[in-house]
Amino acid sequence: MAAVELLHERILDCTLCQDAGYIERAAPVVAGRAGNRMMLIGQAPGISELAIRRPFAGRAGKELFRWLASIGIEESDFRDKVYMTAVTKCFPGKAPGGKGDRRPSPAEIALCRPYLDAQLALIDPRSILLVGSLAIERCFPRVPLTELIGQRVEWRGKTAVPLPHPSGASRWLNVPHHRELLRAALRYVREEWDSVVETDAAIIREPIVIV
């Protein structure tokens, strides 16, 4: 079995956060394959993703794919060609007060970190889309979002494009200037798509794992 599939099996079997009492039920979401040259890193699956174990399957996903459609990238094409993962792989539960999902704690992030490190090492993407502040902080701690979103930045020899979280719970996009930054970021996503995804003839075709 290929190394990426073995890693996916390890992730899918993981119950560390449930065992530690951080989450009610471990139900990791994994989607992608060796050969994907672009990786998306989000925060964590939501309740919709928990139900069907598919990343960005709910309201935030609708918005994300609306953004991508605005630059000519179809959802099915994106899901086929992009390795989609998250800082933590399981639904963290609702936020206290019920508005949006709970942000995974530093302890949960630390427990899940070896999986994301292994995904990065094995997939070795050329481009990374960092969706939301938690994913952005994973690569660029302590840098304000406004200094990163709208830029294309180098991270460990890879190209990273930071994006705001498409969740309706985020108010960041209510500021008109921030919407300009989003448009600039999406232009970079399109350029990365053209140069990394569409022109890469070396894509290795392996089955997609969506469990």
Ligand code: SF4
């Ligand atoms: S979030 Fe990560 S570390 Fe925690 S149970 Fe899920 S897969 Fe395991």
